[in-house]
Amino acid sequence: MTEQVLDSQDDFLTLAGPYRRELLAHCYRMSGSIHDAEDLVQETYLRAWRGYANFGGRSSLRTWLHRIATNVCLTALEGRSRRPLPTGLGAPSSDPVDDLVERGEVPWLEPIPGGSLGDDGRPDDPTDPAAIVTSRESIRLAFVAALQHLSARQRAVLLLRDVLQWRATEVATALDTSTAAVNSLLQRARAQLQQAQVTKENLVEPESPEAQALVRRWVEGFEKYDIDSIVEMLTQEAVWEMPPFEGWYRGAEAIGTLIRTHCPASGPGDQVLLPTVANGQPALGLYMRGEDGQHHPFQLQVLDVVGDRVVHVTVFFDTELFALFGLPEHP
Structure with missing residues (x-):
């Protein structure tokens, strides 16, 4: 029995490795911090490695890993402050000649290196789930900043539905809630994003x-x-x-x-x-x-x-x- 568990865990390390960059993107959008995201991915892999013997293939490995990552993020975000940018604090624009006021106690939003997190020179395939999860639009700084206006649970539902493109029933299973609750959270999340005035301007890509x-x-x-x-x-x-x-x-x-x-x-x-x-x-x-x-x-x-x-x-x-x-x- 022990040998079977060890074999399955070794298989896990081979099979789960390719999903690391999309899990990093997901955890970054949830947390707003590249440093936190790296820790959250590590915790995701640790939990998945420990539970892989009981995985059973009831869903795809990608779906299973994202479910674990989402719940790892929700647990980590309990009681934590949101990560804003100065424009998200609600104050009007400042006078440029006034003294600068530093707020070192605020956990500010952080940038993440790279384009679609792959940086391998390959064009993104719009039908590839990994390309969808790590697309430029989904890690754009303004979008990640706008997510900070949402509760952690609203954030999770919005990302699972609108970025990962899961069905409402899949999200409900992942978050141990009802489909009606998922739809309600999604509706409120979309409304708050609209209030945050996230535009869909055609930003020029860095390589252009x-x-x-x-x-x-x-x-x-x-x-x-x-x-x-x-x-x-x-x-x-x-x-x-x-x-x-x-x-x-x-x-x-x-x-x-x-x-x-x-x-x-x-x-x-x-x-x-x-x-x-x-x-x-x-x-x-x-x-x-x-x-x-x-x-x-x-x-x-x-x-x-x-x-x-x-x-x-x-x-x-x-x-x-x-x-x-x-x-x-x-x-």
């Missing part, structure tokens, strides 16, 4: 020629400290936010004033930017010249690009993200 051309101009603007050129790349209603600071700023001119007032750079050469990808969007690691003359990690910028303009910039000052995104210690 349009995005790459804009990123080159963006890099040049910062490295030359040409704030006017940066302002020209923003739409008139562009938004800039930068956790852990609670303020957020609307409008190209206001953002230009913010940079002039608060950026520690004083001229060309003080900043170096290296392109990367976050949440399926163009992103840049910005390095600032220090007193030692070297450039050090300073902030990670994630851009929402529509057409040839930037409509939203989310700036993360957690420099530990640089290693996570494969960015070097010095440019």
Whole structure:
């Protein structure tokens, strides 16, 4: 009997491994934290490995793993604060000349490296469940931020129904509830997302020629400290936010004033930017010249690009993200 259990667990490690990236995407959307998501995936695999001998194939392995991951996330999120961005705190836009107010106690939303989490160069097959679960649209920063307006249970139902495309009866079984309760939670979740004003703008993909051309101009603007050129790349209603600071700023001119007032750079050469990808969007690691003359990690910028303009910039000052995104210690 013991040998049979060990054999089945060895089989599990081989069969379940390929689902890791889609489970990571799912746990990230649930938690809003790449660090938490990695821990949640580890816990999912541990629970699944222990229970694999009793799995019995009553559903697909993918469905079974996602069911475990969802319940691991729900347990972990009990009593935890939501992970907002500054625009999600409910305050109006800030004056760009006011002092910056840091809120280090807030568990802020985190970005996730990469595009569709695969980064293997293969085109996504729209009929492949893994491609659906890890699609750019489903990990877009604005969408993950909007999920933070939902309770953990609403979040789970919305993701299982609208992203994983499960039937209501499957969701009800996974969450040990009724189909009527699932439909009610889904209706409320969709309504709250609509109130959060999540738009379905056609964001430019990072690999597109349009995005790459804009990123080159963006890099040049910062490295030359040409704030006017940066302002020209923003739409008139562009938004800039930068956790852990609670303020957020609307409008190209206001953002230009913010940079002039608060950026520690004083001229060309003080900043170096290296392109990367976050949440399926163009992103840049910005390095600032220090007193030692070297450039050090300073902030990670994630851009929402529509057409040839930037409509939203989310700036993360957690420099530990640089290693996570494969960015070097010095440019």
